[in-house]
Amino acid sequence: MSFSLDRRGLLKSGAAAGLLAATGAPLRAQPKSGGTFRLGLAGANTSDSWDGRTHSDSFMIILGHGTVFDCLTEVAADGTLKGELAESWEASPDAKVWTFNLRQGVTFHNGKPFGADDVIESLQLHTAEGAKSAAKPIVSAITEMKKLGDLQVQFTLASGNADFPFLMSDYHLLMYPAGQVEEAMANGIGTGLYKVESFEPGVRALVSRYADHYKTDAGFFDAVEAIAINDSSARMNALMTDQVDAINRVDFKTESLVRRNPRTEVFEVTGNQHYTFPMHTNTAPFNDVNVRQALKYGINRQELVDKILLGHGAVGNDHPIGPANQYFADDLEQATYDPDRAKSLLKKAGLDSLDVALSASDAAFSGAVDAAQLFQASAKDAGINIEVVREPADGYWSNVWLKKPFCACYWSGRATEDWMFSTAYEKGVPWNDSYWENERFNALLLEARAELDSGKRRDMYREMQQLTKEDGGTIVPMYANYVDAHSTKLARPDVIGNLWQMDSSRITERWSFA
């Protein structure tokens, strides 16, 4: 019997997940247990709650699915999928019917045992009448949820989706105790490694290690204190003066201080987070692919990475798939700054010069207005005159994005190619911010979704990335790194997750004191 221990095998059958856990030889000595881990986190709001449907900012993402709650599946630090509350899973050949086997002997923090009913009720929360869940599209694709046994659930999907187990790792899809959901959301009762001691929205949260947890190789702290520090200088200060052990979102301007300090270290990863300039492909002049291409060659990507991200990023290639995705095609020809080529493309479109307005605001991403101005300067040499329109940050997402034909935008990326493409590039979806419609692309999208063969999927997703790059209406000039920092009192794992900031937001689970 041979198992290939990559995503391919795991996707088809979660049985390998158990094997992975069983055979995975420890790469380092068992981390030391104990201590109170103090976290200084940006991204906290007074509107925070334990309702996973509303989680959107880093404080609750880290505390929710990373600390107090669990999902059915989990993306490991190296990007492979493994079981969390589900032990294994099995798909029908058309990837339409999925059977999940749940872990035995799991209990919620209030002592209630975890089972199939909890899964069904927790997922139904997202499609309930009037629910405002960001994960609604994932759950509404499930046409039927059947309890086959206390520890077995079967999902029937509207159409085949090979990524379904991946989607179950989404941080919105937390598992709550059935029949006690309201109480669980009020007090934070989950199955995670830590149970809630106290929680003040927008201020702090204190959690302590849950003694009988099923994960034996994770959760090394006795307690975790998460302190909301939205002000970036205060956050940097707190780390430098040893008030906290780790912080997220390092301020690039003062990052060198952290590097200079012998007691602190910066850790950064390039993930899927990327900044974009979407153009409406149904509006002149962007309806001409030559114009779109000219603009793509008129932007100096390396300059943007150097000056806007101060080096904390990588150049993008006009498609939204990033290094944290499994089928990221890094062998495509890299688009570079080439004003002559841009000029000849304009000529092909029958134009001598081009005048366009680019709407930007720092609400899109930090430094967006500066980025637009750099774009303006570099495009000038290609005969493209960009007028930078500075838009107000308030109401940017409702008044500018999707409405102005050329603007600045950001995406945190998605764990799977299909999810990302069907969120913002599929024909007719509400967030298709370039109004792009490509027949071949949309056909491939459906085909790849239901394909279980990993090799075929790789080819299809490669072609789709190529299509987005060559025909698409979105300029993706750069990937922005997740830059966080920690005290040297902590032991850093060998591999750091790049799906979200703070080790894919599982720092409380995977890290320990040195």
Add this chain to the structure above:
Amino acid sequence: MSLVAKRLALGAVTLFVVSLIIFGAVELLPGDFAEEILGQGATPEAVAAIRQELGLDRTPVTRYFDWLGSAVQGDFGVSFGNQRSVAEQLAPRFGNTLFLALVAACIAVPLALVIGVLAALYRNSIFDKVANMTTLTSISSPEFFVAYILILFLAVMNPVFPSLSNISSDLDFWTRLDRTMLPALTLTLVVTAHMMRMTRAAIINLLASPYIEMARLKGVSPARVIVRHALPNALAPIINVIALNLAYLITGVVVVEVVFVYPGVGQLFVDSVKIRDIPIVQACCLIFAATYILLNLTADVLSIITNPRLRHPK
């Protein structure tokens, strides 16, 4: 007594006007709660759903009087953000802010009075000049700058106090005091100059009056002249300035709270404005306005009590 009642009634009217202005100002901000909370996900349907749920689709006039009606009965409504009652959310924050103001006042008021009296006593000496210069410098610098200087000297270079005011209700008094020290010292530096200079000016003013000359002529020591004879008569203006500064300690701490991440009303206020959580913003503003009105009232009453001429009107 009738004066107090009259002032209280005036205060209520002021509060009403303040609430009107605040409501109008919040209405003028671009974007509402629904758009802010949804961000990139603000599709027209989602925005409409949230607006309907919170009653934001009604006219501003209806909303204002609805809110006013329940506020008069002591019900400040529920927060848009997390559906918790405003009072429940505000109470611990207000307690924290009061604690900080109290600590700052306990340091600043005696300090300002003592320096003020000494400066008056040794007028135009080196001490007077140094005291004036330092307090004026600290009041003239922006608060966040003073705060960072204190962090640099008292937290980074000499770790005496923590730079982060991580306050929670389960802390004992001394830990809490320790963690409140840096913001309190920042506020002290900011408010001392005003009070100290008023003390100095009021006393110097009195020192020119004939009765002080008389006291001096009969051989009373300079210190006794000031403390026993001049200070009681200078109390009224000093009390007024102290009241004004105490009000500032409660309402003006927004920046200091953000720098030290102190969980007080100011930070809640900023967070709520950011997401357009109007019930909380309104309640915060009312608290700020009420603080000013009450402290001013107290100052007036106290100046009457300290002034026999006003206490026994002819």
